[in-house]
Amino acid sequence: MNAIDDPPITTGVEPTTTTTSKHDWEHDESITVSIVDAVASLADIEPEHVTRLYERLDPDALESLFSPTNRSGDRNCGHLWIPLDEYGVTVYADGTIVVQALE
Numbered sequence: 001m002n003a004i005d006d007p008p009i010t011t012g013v014e015p016t017t018t019t020t021s022k023h024d025w026e027h028d029e030s031i032t033v034s035i036v037d038a039v040a041s042l043a044d045i046e047p048e049h050v051t052r053l054y055e056r057l058d059p060d061a062l063e064s065l066f067s068p069t070n071r072s073g074d075r076n077c078g079h080l081w082i083p084l085d086e087y088g089v090t091v092y093a094d095g096t097i098v099v100q101a102l103e
Contacts (some may be wrong), residue, residue, distance in 0.1 A: 016042065017103075023095035025068050031091065032059040039087050051085050066093050069075045 019042040023034040024035065032053045040047040052061060078093040083102065090098045 016067055017101040018042075019099050021097045023091075023097060025061075025095055031066060031095070031097075034095075035084070035088060035089055035091065038097045039084055039089065042087065042099045042101070043085065053084065056082050056084060060095055062091070066091065066095070 020037055021034065021038045021041075025031075033047075036047045036050045036053055039050050040072055043050070062080070064087045066078070079087060079090055081090045085090075088100045088102050090100075092098075
């Protein structure tokens with residue numbers, strides 16, 4: 001039997017198609033960094049290989065949309081979905097970031 005006829009090798013483990021992380025609003029890093037890190041983690045690549053987020057949206061607008069306010073503190077409702085590389089990214093007001101492979 002040659003390599004073309006060989007059955008595919010399987011490990012019995014399905015690849016992960018979703019990851020969830022939480023952005024810490026009190027940390028100095030921007031939520032855009034947290035988004036890129038989450039996508040890179042799921043894609044198993046270095047963050048610098050993820051499409052630049054600012055090509056999809058304004059990072060300052062994203063930051064101001066969900067960052068805590070001076071008057072009421074943390075935001076607790078709303079979300080935003082954006083495509084990034086082969087993934088759909090949902091960002092929730094509480095800092096939850098869900099990255100899903102687009103199929």
